[in-house]
Amino acid sequence: MGRLIAVVLFIAVLVPAVLLARAWALAAGRRAVASAAVGFATPTPEGAATVRRQALHGRRVRRLGLLLGVVGIVASIVLFGEASVFLWAPALVIGLLLGVVLAEATRPRPRWRTGTPARRPRRSEQISPVLLWATRGVVLAELVAAVWMWQRDELPDSVGWVALAIPLLTWVLAEVALLRALTRPLPAEGADVPVDEALRTWGAHLVAAATSVLALLPLGALLLAAGIDLGDRVTDGFDLLPVALVAGGFASLAAGLxxxxxxxxxxxxxxxxxxxLTR
Structure with a gap:
Protein backbone atom coordinates (compact mmCIF):
# COMPACT_ATOMS: atom_id res chain seq x y z
CA MET A 1 0.00 0.00 0.00
CA GLY A 2 2.83 2.35 0.84
CA ARG A 3 4.42 1.88 -2.58
CA LEU A 4 1.11 2.63 -4.30
CA ILE A 5 0.75 5.84 -2.31
CA ALA A 6 4.30 6.79 -3.24
CA VAL A 7 3.64 6.23 -6.95
CA VAL A 8 0.41 8.24 -6.84
CA LEU A 9 2.18 11.06 -4.99
CA PHE A 10 5.04 11.00 -7.49
CA ILE A 11 2.62 11.34 -10.42
CA ALA A 12 0.64 14.07 -8.66
CA VAL A 13 3.75 16.15 -8.09
CA LEU A 14 4.66 15.85 -11.78
CA VAL A 15 1.32 17.35 -12.85
CA PRO A 16 2.34 21.01 -12.26
CA ALA A 17 5.36 20.56 -14.55
CA VAL A 18 3.09 19.25 -17.33
CA LEU A 19 0.67 22.14 -16.86
CA LEU A 20 3.52 24.66 -16.93
CA ALA A 21 4.87 23.20 -20.16
CA ARG A 22 1.35 23.37 -21.59
CA ALA A 23 1.05 27.04 -20.61
CA TRP A 24 4.31 27.84 -22.39
CA ALA A 25 3.13 25.97 -25.47
CA LEU A 26 0.05 28.20 -25.52
CA ALA A 27 2.30 31.24 -25.10
CA ALA A 28 4.02 30.26 -28.34
CA GLY A 29 0.71 30.95 -30.08
CA ARG A 30 0.57 34.46 -28.62
CA ARG A 31 4.05 35.19 -29.92
CA ALA A 32 3.16 33.77 -33.34
CA VAL A 33 0.16 36.10 -33.56
CA ALA A 34 2.31 39.10 -32.63
CA SER A 35 4.87 38.11 -35.27
CA ALA A 36 2.19 37.71 -37.94
CA ALA A 37 0.76 41.14 -37.12
CA VAL A 38 4.13 42.74 -37.89
CA GLY A 39 4.03 41.16 -41.35
CA PHE A 40 0.73 42.92 -42.12
CA ALA A 41 2.05 46.43 -41.36
CA THR A 42 4.55 48.81 -42.94
CA PRO A 43 6.36 50.44 -40.01
CA THR A 44 7.55 54.02 -40.13
CA PRO A 45 11.30 54.66 -40.56
CA GLU A 46 11.50 55.24 -36.81
CA GLY A 47 9.79 51.90 -36.18
CA ALA A 48 12.13 49.99 -38.49
CA ALA A 49 15.15 51.69 -36.91
CA THR A 50 13.84 50.75 -33.46
CA VAL A 51 13.62 47.08 -34.41
CA ARG A 52 17.20 47.10 -35.73
CA ARG A 53 18.52 48.92 -32.67
CA GLN A 54 16.73 46.57 -30.27
CA ALA A 55 18.10 43.50 -32.06
CA LEU A 56 21.64 44.88 -32.00
CA HIS A 57 21.37 45.72 -28.31
CA GLY A 58 20.11 42.24 -27.49
CA ARG A 59 23.01 40.55 -29.30
CA ARG A 60 25.60 42.75 -27.59
CA VAL A 61 24.31 42.20 -24.08
CA ARG A 62 23.92 38.45 -24.62
CA ARG A 63 27.57 38.34 -25.61
CA LEU A 64 28.27 40.04 -22.30
CA GLY A 65 26.31 37.24 -20.65
CA LEU A 66 28.55 34.71 -22.40
CA LEU A 67 31.55 36.58 -20.99
CA LEU A 68 29.98 36.42 -17.53
CA GLY A 69 29.64 32.66 -17.97
CA VAL A 70 33.34 32.36 -18.81
CA VAL A 71 34.18 34.46 -15.74
CA GLY A 72 31.99 32.12 -13.68
CA ILE A 73 33.94 29.12 -14.99
CA VAL A 74 37.24 30.74 -14.00
CA ALA A 75 35.84 31.61 -10.56
CA SER A 76 34.65 28.02 -10.03
CA ILE A 77 38.12 26.73 -10.90
CA VAL A 78 39.67 29.06 -8.34
CA LEU A 79 37.14 28.18 -5.61
CA PHE A 80 36.61 24.46 -6.17
CA GLY A 81 39.66 23.24 -8.06
CA GLU A 82 39.21 19.87 -9.78
CA ALA A 83 35.61 19.61 -8.57
CA SER A 84 34.74 22.61 -10.76
CA VAL A 85 34.71 20.40 -13.88
CA PHE A 86 31.06 19.64 -13.07
CA LEU A 87 30.26 23.36 -12.74
CA TRP A 88 31.43 24.60 -16.13
CA ALA A 89 28.14 23.96 -17.93
CA PRO A 90 25.95 25.47 -15.13
CA ALA A 91 28.20 28.55 -14.95
CA LEU A 92 27.97 29.07 -18.71
CA VAL A 93 24.18 28.61 -18.68
CA ILE A 94 23.80 31.06 -15.79
CA GLY A 95 25.84 33.68 -17.64
CA LEU A 96 23.85 33.26 -20.85
CA LEU A 97 20.50 33.49 -19.06
CA LEU A 98 21.61 36.54 -17.09
CA GLY A 99 22.59 38.11 -20.41
CA VAL A 100 19.09 37.47 -21.79
CA VAL A 101 17.38 39.11 -18.80
CA LEU A 102 19.87 41.98 -18.64
CA ALA A 103 19.33 42.70 -22.33
CA GLU A 104 15.58 43.04 -21.79
CA ALA A 105 15.99 45.15 -18.64
CA THR A 106 18.30 47.63 -20.40
CA ARG A 107 16.56 47.87 -23.77
CA PRO A 108 16.79 51.42 -25.22
CA ARG A 109 13.49 53.25 -25.37
CA PRO A 110 11.95 53.53 -28.86
CA ARG A 111 12.42 56.87 -30.57
CA TRP A 112 9.05 57.00 -32.27
CA ARG A 113 6.49 59.66 -31.38
CA THR A 114 4.08 58.62 -28.63
CA GLY A 115 0.39 59.40 -28.56
CA THR A 116 -1.18 62.33 -26.71
CA PRO A 117 -2.51 61.61 -24.16
CA ALA A 118 -0.13 58.75 -23.45
CA ARG A 119 -1.74 55.30 -23.71
CA ARG A 120 -0.30 52.17 -22.14
CA PRO A 121 -1.25 48.52 -22.66
CA ARG A 122 -2.47 46.13 -19.99
CA ARG A 123 -0.15 43.47 -18.59
CA SER A 124 -2.42 40.67 -19.86
CA GLU A 125 -1.86 41.92 -23.43
CA GLN A 126 1.85 41.12 -23.15
CA ILE A 127 1.99 37.84 -21.23
CA SER A 128 -0.43 35.49 -19.54
CA PRO A 129 -0.82 36.24 -15.81
CA VAL A 130 -0.53 32.49 -15.20
CA LEU A 131 3.00 32.42 -16.60
CA LEU A 132 3.95 35.60 -14.81
CA TRP A 133 2.81 34.43 -11.37
CA ALA A 134 4.18 30.93 -12.00
CA THR A 135 7.59 32.49 -12.60
CA ARG A 136 7.38 34.48 -9.37
CA GLY A 137 6.18 31.43 -7.44
CA VAL A 138 9.02 29.27 -8.74
CA VAL A 139 11.63 31.86 -7.76
CA LEU A 140 10.12 32.16 -4.30
CA ALA A 141 10.08 28.37 -3.92
CA GLU A 142 13.76 28.18 -4.91
CA LEU A 143 14.71 30.86 -2.39
CA VAL A 144 12.77 29.10 0.37
CA ALA A 145 14.38 25.75 -0.45
CA ALA A 146 17.86 27.27 -0.48
CA VAL A 147 17.33 29.00 2.88
CA TRP A 148 15.86 25.83 4.40
CA MET A 149 18.76 23.65 3.31
CA TRP A 150 21.32 26.29 4.24
CA GLN A 151 19.91 26.55 7.77
CA ARG A 152 20.14 22.75 8.07
CA ASP A 153 23.85 22.96 7.11
CA GLU A 154 23.18 20.91 4.00
CA LEU A 155 24.67 23.57 1.71
CA PRO A 156 28.20 25.00 1.85
CA ASP A 157 28.29 28.76 2.27
CA SER A 158 29.60 29.30 -1.27
CA VAL A 159 26.79 27.22 -2.80
CA GLY A 160 24.19 28.82 -0.53
CA TRP A 161 25.13 32.34 -1.59
CA VAL A 162 24.98 31.39 -5.27
CA ALA A 163 21.62 29.61 -4.83
CA LEU A 164 20.20 32.77 -3.27
CA ALA A 165 21.92 35.59 -5.14
CA ILE A 166 21.56 34.42 -8.76
CA PRO A 167 17.77 33.75 -8.79
CA LEU A 168 17.10 36.86 -6.71
CA LEU A 169 19.18 39.09 -9.02
CA THR A 170 17.50 37.60 -12.08
CA TRP A 171 14.08 38.14 -10.53
CA VAL A 172 14.83 41.82 -9.84
CA LEU A 173 16.08 42.36 -13.39
CA ALA A 174 13.02 40.59 -14.79
CA GLU A 175 10.65 42.79 -12.77
CA VAL A 176 12.50 45.89 -14.01
CA ALA A 177 12.14 44.72 -17.61
CA LEU A 178 8.43 43.94 -17.15
CA LEU A 179 7.80 47.29 -15.47
CA ARG A 180 9.54 49.18 -18.27
CA ALA A 181 7.46 47.34 -20.89
CA LEU A 182 4.26 48.12 -18.98
CA THR A 183 4.89 51.85 -18.44
CA ARG A 184 6.16 52.64 -21.94
CA PRO A 185 3.54 54.62 -23.90
CA LEU A 186 2.12 53.27 -27.13
CA PRO A 187 3.33 54.81 -30.42
CA ALA A 188 1.23 57.47 -32.10
CA GLU A 189 1.55 56.00 -35.60
CA GLY A 190 -0.78 53.06 -36.12
CA ALA A 191 1.75 51.25 -38.33
CA ASP A 192 4.17 51.07 -35.40
CA VAL A 193 1.63 49.58 -32.99
CA PRO A 194 2.08 45.95 -34.15
CA VAL A 195 5.87 46.35 -33.91
CA ASP A 196 5.58 47.77 -30.41
CA GLU A 197 3.25 44.95 -29.36
CA ALA A 198 5.63 42.34 -30.74
CA LEU A 199 8.59 43.90 -28.92
CA ARG A 200 6.69 43.92 -25.62
CA THR A 201 5.50 40.33 -26.11
CA TRP A 202 8.99 39.13 -27.05
CA GLY A 203 10.57 40.85 -24.03
CA ALA A 204 7.99 39.72 -21.47
CA HIS A 205 8.23 36.07 -22.53
CA LEU A 206 12.03 36.12 -22.71
CA VAL A 207 12.49 37.44 -19.18
CA ALA A 208 9.83 35.14 -17.76
CA ALA A 209 11.35 32.09 -19.48
CA ALA A 210 14.94 32.91 -18.51
CA THR A 211 13.96 33.61 -14.90
CA SER A 212 11.92 30.41 -14.74
CA VAL A 213 14.82 28.30 -16.00
CA LEU A 214 17.26 29.94 -13.57
CA ALA A 215 14.90 29.07 -10.72
CA LEU A 216 13.52 25.68 -11.81
CA LEU A 217 16.85 23.95 -12.42
CA PRO A 218 18.43 24.92 -9.05
CA LEU A 219 15.11 24.15 -7.32
CA GLY A 220 15.11 20.69 -8.84
CA ALA A 221 18.68 20.04 -7.74
CA LEU A 222 17.95 21.26 -4.19
CA LEU A 223 14.80 19.14 -3.85
CA LEU A 224 16.56 16.05 -5.15
CA ALA A 225 19.45 16.54 -2.73
CA ALA A 226 17.06 17.09 0.19
CA GLY A 227 14.93 14.09 -0.73
CA ILE A 228 17.91 11.75 -1.06
CA ASP A 229 19.33 12.98 2.25
CA LEU A 230 16.01 12.47 4.07
CA GLY A 231 15.58 9.06 2.44
CA ASP A 232 18.67 7.78 4.26
CA ARG A 233 17.17 8.30 7.70
CA VAL A 234 15.40 5.54 9.63
CA THR A 235 11.72 6.11 10.48
CA ASP A 236 9.04 4.06 12.23
CA GLY A 237 6.48 4.20 9.41
CA PHE A 238 6.33 5.01 5.73
CA ASP A 239 7.75 8.51 5.17
CA LEU A 240 6.25 10.34 2.18
CA LEU A 241 8.35 13.50 2.52
CA PRO A 242 11.45 12.11 0.73
CA VAL A 243 9.24 10.77 -2.07
CA ALA A 244 7.56 14.17 -2.46
CA LEU A 245 10.90 15.97 -2.50
CA VAL A 246 12.41 13.64 -5.09
CA ALA A 247 9.28 13.86 -7.25
CA GLY A 248 9.29 17.63 -6.93
CA GLY A 249 12.95 17.68 -7.93
CA PHE A 250 12.32 15.64 -11.07
CA ALA A 251 9.28 17.79 -11.90
CA SER A 252 11.29 21.01 -11.51
CA LEU A 253 14.12 19.72 -13.69
CA ALA A 254 11.69 18.53 -16.37
CA ALA A 255 9.80 21.84 -16.34
CA GLY A 256 13.06 23.81 -16.48
CA LEU A 257 14.28 21.86 -19.51
CA LEU A 277 1.99 42.37 -47.92
CA THR A 278 4.18 40.91 -50.67
CA ARG A 279 2.09 37.77 -51.30
Whole structure:
Protein backbone atom coordinates (compact mmCIF):
# COMPACT_ATOMS: atom_id res chain seq x y z
CA MET A 1 0.00 0.00 0.00
CA GLY A 2 2.83 2.35 0.84
CA ARG A 3 4.42 1.88 -2.58
CA LEU A 4 1.11 2.63 -4.30
CA ILE A 5 0.75 5.84 -2.31
CA ALA A 6 4.30 6.79 -3.24
CA VAL A 7 3.64 6.23 -6.95
CA VAL A 8 0.41 8.24 -6.84
CA LEU A 9 2.18 11.06 -4.99
CA PHE A 10 5.04 11.00 -7.49
CA ILE A 11 2.62 11.34 -10.42
CA ALA A 12 0.64 14.07 -8.66
CA VAL A 13 3.75 16.15 -8.09
CA LEU A 14 4.66 15.85 -11.78
CA VAL A 15 1.32 17.35 -12.85
CA PRO A 16 2.34 21.01 -12.26
CA ALA A 17 5.36 20.56 -14.55
CA VAL A 18 3.09 19.25 -17.33
CA LEU A 19 0.67 22.14 -16.86
CA LEU A 20 3.52 24.66 -16.93
CA ALA A 21 4.87 23.20 -20.16
CA ARG A 22 1.35 23.37 -21.59
CA ALA A 23 1.05 27.04 -20.61
CA TRP A 24 4.31 27.84 -22.39
CA ALA A 25 3.13 25.97 -25.47
CA LEU A 26 0.05 28.20 -25.52
CA ALA A 27 2.30 31.24 -25.10
CA ALA A 28 4.02 30.26 -28.34
CA GLY A 29 0.71 30.95 -30.08
CA ARG A 30 0.57 34.46 -28.62
CA ARG A 31 4.05 35.19 -29.92
CA ALA A 32 3.16 33.77 -33.34
CA VAL A 33 0.16 36.10 -33.56
CA ALA A 34 2.31 39.10 -32.63
CA SER A 35 4.87 38.11 -35.27
CA ALA A 36 2.19 37.71 -37.94
CA ALA A 37 0.76 41.14 -37.12
CA VAL A 38 4.13 42.74 -37.89
CA GLY A 39 4.03 41.16 -41.35
CA PHE A 40 0.73 42.92 -42.12
CA ALA A 41 2.05 46.43 -41.36
CA THR A 42 4.55 48.81 -42.94
CA PRO A 43 6.36 50.44 -40.01
CA THR A 44 7.55 54.02 -40.13
CA PRO A 45 11.30 54.66 -40.56
CA GLU A 46 11.50 55.24 -36.81
CA GLY A 47 9.79 51.90 -36.18
CA ALA A 48 12.13 49.99 -38.49
CA ALA A 49 15.15 51.69 -36.91
CA THR A 50 13.84 50.75 -33.46
CA VAL A 51 13.62 47.08 -34.41
CA ARG A 52 17.20 47.10 -35.73
CA ARG A 53 18.52 48.92 -32.67
CA GLN A 54 16.73 46.57 -30.27
CA ALA A 55 18.10 43.50 -32.06
CA LEU A 56 21.64 44.88 -32.00
CA HIS A 57 21.37 45.72 -28.31
CA GLY A 58 20.11 42.24 -27.49
CA ARG A 59 23.01 40.55 -29.30
CA ARG A 60 25.60 42.75 -27.59
CA VAL A 61 24.31 42.20 -24.08
CA ARG A 62 23.92 38.45 -24.62
CA ARG A 63 27.57 38.34 -25.61
CA LEU A 64 28.27 40.04 -22.30
CA GLY A 65 26.31 37.24 -20.65
CA LEU A 66 28.55 34.71 -22.40
CA LEU A 67 31.55 36.58 -20.99
CA LEU A 68 29.98 36.42 -17.53
CA GLY A 69 29.64 32.66 -17.97
CA VAL A 70 33.34 32.36 -18.81
CA VAL A 71 34.18 34.46 -15.74
CA GLY A 72 31.99 32.12 -13.68
CA ILE A 73 33.94 29.12 -14.99
CA VAL A 74 37.24 30.74 -14.00
CA ALA A 75 35.84 31.61 -10.56
CA SER A 76 34.65 28.02 -10.03
CA ILE A 77 38.12 26.73 -10.90
CA VAL A 78 39.67 29.06 -8.34
CA LEU A 79 37.14 28.18 -5.61
CA PHE A 80 36.61 24.46 -6.17
CA GLY A 81 39.66 23.24 -8.06
CA GLU A 82 39.21 19.87 -9.78
CA ALA A 83 35.61 19.61 -8.57
CA SER A 84 34.74 22.61 -10.76
CA VAL A 85 34.71 20.40 -13.88
CA PHE A 86 31.06 19.64 -13.07
CA LEU A 87 30.26 23.36 -12.74
CA TRP A 88 31.43 24.60 -16.13
CA ALA A 89 28.14 23.96 -17.93
CA PRO A 90 25.95 25.47 -15.13
CA ALA A 91 28.20 28.55 -14.95
CA LEU A 92 27.97 29.07 -18.71
CA VAL A 93 24.18 28.61 -18.68
CA ILE A 94 23.80 31.06 -15.79
CA GLY A 95 25.84 33.68 -17.64
CA LEU A 96 23.85 33.26 -20.85
CA LEU A 97 20.50 33.49 -19.06
CA LEU A 98 21.61 36.54 -17.09
CA GLY A 99 22.59 38.11 -20.41
CA VAL A 100 19.09 37.47 -21.79
CA VAL A 101 17.38 39.11 -18.80
CA LEU A 102 19.87 41.98 -18.64
CA ALA A 103 19.33 42.70 -22.33
CA GLU A 104 15.58 43.04 -21.79
CA ALA A 105 15.99 45.15 -18.64
CA THR A 106 18.30 47.63 -20.40
CA ARG A 107 16.56 47.87 -23.77
CA PRO A 108 16.79 51.42 -25.22
CA ARG A 109 13.49 53.25 -25.37
CA PRO A 110 11.95 53.53 -28.86
CA ARG A 111 12.42 56.87 -30.57
CA TRP A 112 9.05 57.00 -32.27
CA ARG A 113 6.49 59.66 -31.38
CA THR A 114 4.08 58.62 -28.63
CA GLY A 115 0.39 59.40 -28.56
CA THR A 116 -1.18 62.33 -26.71
CA PRO A 117 -2.51 61.61 -24.16
CA ALA A 118 -0.13 58.75 -23.45
CA ARG A 119 -1.74 55.30 -23.71
CA ARG A 120 -0.30 52.17 -22.14
CA PRO A 121 -1.25 48.52 -22.66
CA ARG A 122 -2.47 46.13 -19.99
CA ARG A 123 -0.15 43.47 -18.59
CA SER A 124 -2.42 40.67 -19.86
CA GLU A 125 -1.86 41.92 -23.43
CA GLN A 126 1.85 41.12 -23.15
CA ILE A 127 1.99 37.84 -21.23
CA SER A 128 -0.43 35.49 -19.54
CA PRO A 129 -0.82 36.24 -15.81
CA VAL A 130 -0.53 32.49 -15.20
CA LEU A 131 3.00 32.42 -16.60
CA LEU A 132 3.95 35.60 -14.81
CA TRP A 133 2.81 34.43 -11.37
CA ALA A 134 4.18 30.93 -12.00
CA THR A 135 7.59 32.49 -12.60
CA ARG A 136 7.38 34.48 -9.37
CA GLY A 137 6.18 31.43 -7.44
CA VAL A 138 9.02 29.27 -8.74
CA VAL A 139 11.63 31.86 -7.76
CA LEU A 140 10.12 32.16 -4.30
CA ALA A 141 10.08 28.37 -3.92
CA GLU A 142 13.76 28.18 -4.91
CA LEU A 143 14.71 30.86 -2.39
CA VAL A 144 12.77 29.10 0.37
CA ALA A 145 14.38 25.75 -0.45
CA ALA A 146 17.86 27.27 -0.48
CA VAL A 147 17.33 29.00 2.88
CA TRP A 148 15.86 25.83 4.40
CA MET A 149 18.76 23.65 3.31
CA TRP A 150 21.32 26.29 4.24
CA GLN A 151 19.91 26.55 7.77
CA ARG A 152 20.14 22.75 8.07
CA ASP A 153 23.85 22.96 7.11
CA GLU A 154 23.18 20.91 4.00
CA LEU A 155 24.67 23.57 1.71
CA PRO A 156 28.20 25.00 1.85
CA ASP A 157 28.29 28.76 2.27
CA SER A 158 29.60 29.30 -1.27
CA VAL A 159 26.79 27.22 -2.80
CA GLY A 160 24.19 28.82 -0.53
CA TRP A 161 25.13 32.34 -1.59
CA VAL A 162 24.98 31.39 -5.27
CA ALA A 163 21.62 29.61 -4.83
CA LEU A 164 20.20 32.77 -3.27
CA ALA A 165 21.92 35.59 -5.14
CA ILE A 166 21.56 34.42 -8.76
CA PRO A 167 17.77 33.75 -8.79
CA LEU A 168 17.10 36.86 -6.71
CA LEU A 169 19.18 39.09 -9.02
CA THR A 170 17.50 37.60 -12.08
CA TRP A 171 14.08 38.14 -10.53
CA VAL A 172 14.83 41.82 -9.84
CA LEU A 173 16.08 42.36 -13.39
CA ALA A 174 13.02 40.59 -14.79
CA GLU A 175 10.65 42.79 -12.77
CA VAL A 176 12.50 45.89 -14.01
CA ALA A 177 12.14 44.72 -17.61
CA LEU A 178 8.43 43.94 -17.15
CA LEU A 179 7.80 47.29 -15.47
CA ARG A 180 9.54 49.18 -18.27
CA ALA A 181 7.46 47.34 -20.89
CA LEU A 182 4.26 48.12 -18.98
CA THR A 183 4.89 51.85 -18.44
CA ARG A 184 6.16 52.64 -21.94
CA PRO A 185 3.54 54.62 -23.90
CA LEU A 186 2.12 53.27 -27.13
CA PRO A 187 3.33 54.81 -30.42
CA ALA A 188 1.23 57.47 -32.10
CA GLU A 189 1.55 56.00 -35.60
CA GLY A 190 -0.78 53.06 -36.12
CA ALA A 191 1.75 51.25 -38.33
CA ASP A 192 4.17 51.07 -35.40
CA VAL A 193 1.63 49.58 -32.99
CA PRO A 194 2.08 45.95 -34.15
CA VAL A 195 5.87 46.35 -33.91
CA ASP A 196 5.58 47.77 -30.41
CA GLU A 197 3.25 44.95 -29.36
CA ALA A 198 5.63 42.34 -30.74
CA LEU A 199 8.59 43.90 -28.92
CA ARG A 200 6.69 43.92 -25.62
CA THR A 201 5.50 40.33 -26.11
CA TRP A 202 8.99 39.13 -27.05
CA GLY A 203 10.57 40.85 -24.03
CA ALA A 204 7.99 39.72 -21.47
CA HIS A 205 8.23 36.07 -22.53
CA LEU A 206 12.03 36.12 -22.71
CA VAL A 207 12.49 37.44 -19.18
CA ALA A 208 9.83 35.14 -17.76
CA ALA A 209 11.35 32.09 -19.48
CA ALA A 210 14.94 32.91 -18.51
CA THR A 211 13.96 33.61 -14.90
CA SER A 212 11.92 30.41 -14.74
CA VAL A 213 14.82 28.30 -16.00
CA LEU A 214 17.26 29.94 -13.57
CA ALA A 215 14.90 29.07 -10.72
CA LEU A 216 13.52 25.68 -11.81
CA LEU A 217 16.85 23.95 -12.42
CA PRO A 218 18.43 24.92 -9.05
CA LEU A 219 15.11 24.15 -7.32
CA GLY A 220 15.11 20.69 -8.84
CA ALA A 221 18.68 20.04 -7.74
CA LEU A 222 17.95 21.26 -4.19
CA LEU A 223 14.80 19.14 -3.85
CA LEU A 224 16.56 16.05 -5.15
CA ALA A 225 19.45 16.54 -2.73
CA ALA A 226 17.06 17.09 0.19
CA GLY A 227 14.93 14.09 -0.73
CA ILE A 228 17.91 11.75 -1.06
CA ASP A 229 19.33 12.98 2.25
CA LEU A 230 16.01 12.47 4.07
CA GLY A 231 15.58 9.06 2.44
CA ASP A 232 18.67 7.78 4.26
CA ARG A 233 17.17 8.30 7.70
CA VAL A 234 15.40 5.54 9.63
CA THR A 235 11.72 6.11 10.48
CA ASP A 236 9.04 4.06 12.23
CA GLY A 237 6.48 4.20 9.41
CA PHE A 238 6.33 5.01 5.73
CA ASP A 239 7.75 8.51 5.17
CA LEU A 240 6.25 10.34 2.18
CA LEU A 241 8.35 13.50 2.52
CA PRO A 242 11.45 12.11 0.73
CA VAL A 243 9.24 10.77 -2.07
CA ALA A 244 7.56 14.17 -2.46
CA LEU A 245 10.90 15.97 -2.50
CA VAL A 246 12.41 13.64 -5.09
CA ALA A 247 9.28 13.86 -7.25
CA GLY A 248 9.29 17.63 -6.93
CA GLY A 249 12.95 17.68 -7.93
CA PHE A 250 12.32 15.64 -11.07
CA ALA A 251 9.28 17.79 -11.90
CA SER A 252 11.29 21.01 -11.51
CA LEU A 253 14.12 19.72 -13.69
CA ALA A 254 11.69 18.53 -16.37
CA ALA A 255 9.80 21.84 -16.34
CA GLY A 256 13.06 23.81 -16.48
CA LEU A 257 14.28 21.86 -19.51
CA UNK A 258 10.90 22.29 -21.24
CA UNK A 259 10.93 26.06 -20.72
CA UNK A 260 14.56 26.18 -21.88
CA UNK A 261 13.52 24.62 -25.20
CA UNK A 262 10.96 27.40 -25.73
CA UNK A 263 13.52 30.02 -24.70
CA UNK A 264 16.11 28.85 -27.22
CA UNK A 265 13.59 28.98 -30.06
CA UNK A 266 12.50 32.50 -29.07
CA UNK A 267 15.87 34.23 -28.99
CA UNK A 268 15.47 35.35 -32.59
CA UNK A 269 14.61 39.09 -32.58
CA UNK A 270 11.51 40.65 -34.09
CA UNK A 271 11.74 40.77 -37.88
CA UNK A 272 10.13 43.39 -40.14
CA UNK A 273 9.93 41.93 -43.64
CA UNK A 274 6.29 42.61 -44.65
CA UNK A 275 5.80 38.98 -45.73
CA UNK A 276 2.02 39.22 -45.75
CA LEU A 277 1.99 42.37 -47.92
CA THR A 278 4.18 40.91 -50.67
CA ARG A 279 2.09 37.77 -51.30
Missing amino acids: AVAVFLVTWLRPVQVDERA
